[in-house]
Amino acid sequence: MSNEWPLWEIFIRGQHGMSHRHVGSLHAPDAETAIRNGRDVYTRRNEGVSIWAVESAHIAASAPGDKGPYYDPSDSKIYRHPTFFDIPDEVGSM
Amino acid sequence: MYAQMVKTSGSGVKSRSEMGAQEQAFQARIDAGDKIEPRDWMPDEYRKTLIRQIGQHAHSEIVGQLPEGNWITRAPTLERKAILLAKVQDEAGHGLYLYCAAETLGVSRDELLTELHAGRMKYSSIFNYPTLNWADIGAVGWLVDGAAIVNQVALQRTSYGPYSRAMVRICKEESFHARQGFVIMMKMASGTPAQRAMAQDALDRLWYPSLMMFGPSDKDSVHSEQSMAWKIKVKSNDELRQKYVDQTIPQIEYLGLKCPDADIRWNGEKGGYDFSEPDWAEFYEVIKGNGPCNKERLGARVKAWDDGEWVRDGLMAHAQKKAAAKHAAAQEGSGNVE
Numbered sequence: 001m002s003n004e005w006p007l008w009e010i011f012i013r014g015q016h017g018m019s020h021r022h023v024g025s026l027h028a029p030d031a032e033t034a035i036r037n038g039r040d041v042y043t044r045r046n047e048g049v050s051i052w053a054v055e056s057a058h059i060a061a062s063a064p065g066d067k068g069p070y071y072d073p074s075d076s077k078i079y080r081h082p083t084f085f086d087i088p089d090e091v092g093s094m
Numbered sequence: 095m096y097a098q099m100v101k102t103s104g105s106g107v108k109s110r111s112e113m114g115a116q117e118q119a120f121q122a123r124i125d126a127g128d129k130i131e132p133r134d135w136m137p138d139e140y141r142k143t144l145i146r147q148i149g150q151h152a153h154s155e156i157v158g159q160l161p162e163g164n165w166i167t168r169a170p171t172l173e174r175k176a177i178l179l180a181k182v183q184d185e186a187g188h189g190l191y192l193y194c195a196a197e198t199l200g201v202s203r204d205e206l207l208t209e210l211h212a213g214r215m216k217y218s219s220i221f222n223y224p225t226l227n228w229a230d231i232g233a234v235g236w237l238v239d240g241a242a243i244v245n246q247v248a249l250q251r252t253s254y255g256p257y258s259r260a261m262v263r264i265c266k267e268e269s270f271h272a273r274q275g276f277v278i279m280m281k282m283a284s285g286t287p288a289q290r291a292m293a294q295d296a297l298d299r300l301w302y303p304s305l306m307m308f309g310p311s312d313k314d315s316v317h318s319e320q321s322m323a324w325k326i327k328v329k330s331n332d333e334l335r336q337k338y339v340d341q342t343i344p345q346i347e348y349l350g351l352k353c354p355d356a357d358i359r360w361n362g363e364k365g366g367y368d369f370s371e372p373d374w375a376e377f378y379e380v381i382k383g384n385g386p387c388n389k390e391r392l393g394a395r396v397k398a399w400d401d402g403e404w405v406r407d408g409l410m411a412h413a414q415k416k417a418a419a420k421h422a423a424a425q426e427g428s429g430n431v432e
């Protein structure tokens with residue numbers, strides 16, 4: 001009988017106030033168990049202080065083929081970086 | 095290694111001219127050191143070979159818990175028991191990381207387990223050797239995890255993103271495994287004559303099986319070339335084995351033990367040790383299923399799977415029931431709001 005537990009993606013917030021970060025996935029029958037198993041599988045060495053579990057089927061993702069059209073346009077907009085602008089030293093820090 | 099003799103799909107290394115445009119672009123990405131991600135285009139043979147390799151690697155982590163699990167209840171102190179328990183638990187984690195990496199290639203974990211249980215997928219030959227006493231637990235951590243580290247450090251640079259990330263994670267946890275084993279060996283090697291003898295005996299029995307972990311000699315390794323081109327394999331079996339011997343011999347000397355290979359000697363010219371090859375006939379027998387513990391190991395896995403079925407099914411049924419009740423309550427709730 002194939003009654004495989006669904007797959008969950010696990011996100012962990014580390015110690016230092018960072019965002020939750022994807023660490024991997026695991027199988028679990030429900031959200032509660034996914035979080036508990038996430039604790040055992042992904043935080044055996046104090047890696048986190050908070051866990052999110054999202055059923056993998058609910059993750060929407062961009063298509064790899066869109067990489068060019070999606071991200072290339074920002075390549076030419078170097079003025080979005082502060083280093084684009086020369087500010088005279090006399091002005092002080094800015 | 096943890097994945098030995100993985101059959102590479104396809105027929106030998108393809109030249110550029112044999113590849114279509116898509117495959118050429120794929121190979122160019124690999125050559126440039128790009129990581130391939132799950133939804134990227136990849137040749138079918140690359141996918142199939144990776145599923146076999148990562149699957150075999152995952153199985154090795156899980157089956158590898160058995161020889162050590164055997165000694166958890168008989169550890170000499172409570173601290174030792176806790177350490178071994180944590181180590182074995184890590185191996186369960188390694189198996190899970192790797193099954194998930196394999197699943198990104200479109201195979202399910204249950205499918206992989208079915209293949210293992212039917213004997214169609216392998217795990218590392220090393221776990222078909224018994225752990226006869228506490229010294230073996232030291233030797234396994236030191237030698238077997240030591241060998242695993244050599245292999246896995248190289249694999250951190252593998253071309254498939256999820257596999258590479260699993261390796262990075264695993265490598266962070268492995269040095270604890272090797273160190274706890276070495277400390278057991280240090281303790282025994284500096285103990286009573288009987289303890290020293292146990293340490294030496296464990297080394298004698300596990301030395302050659304550890305060398306076998308890297309797989310057959312390059313000249314007999316039929317599947318390597320294409321896997322190297324795909325960067326599924328990063329270093330050759332013999333390269334890794336040499337590296338392992340070079341790092342392990344000084345450790346043996348530190349322990350004051352004797353390497354069971356009488357012909358071992360430093361070769362200044364190549365900057366490494368010359369050593370004897372393991373008995374490859376024995377290796378092939380173990381791979382075929384005729385090692386000292388093959389039946390016991392696979393039997394234990396199948397039994398755990400069968401005995402656990404009611405738990406897996408029960409939890410799934412409970413989850414479904416809970417979800418249905420929640421759904422019904424929501425329906426009812428929305429009905430009341432007019």
Ligand SMILES: [Fe+2]
Binds near residue numbers: 155264
């Ligand atoms: Fe491991």
Ligand SMILES: [Fe+2]
Binds near residue numbers: 185239242268271
């Ligand atoms: Fe390990």
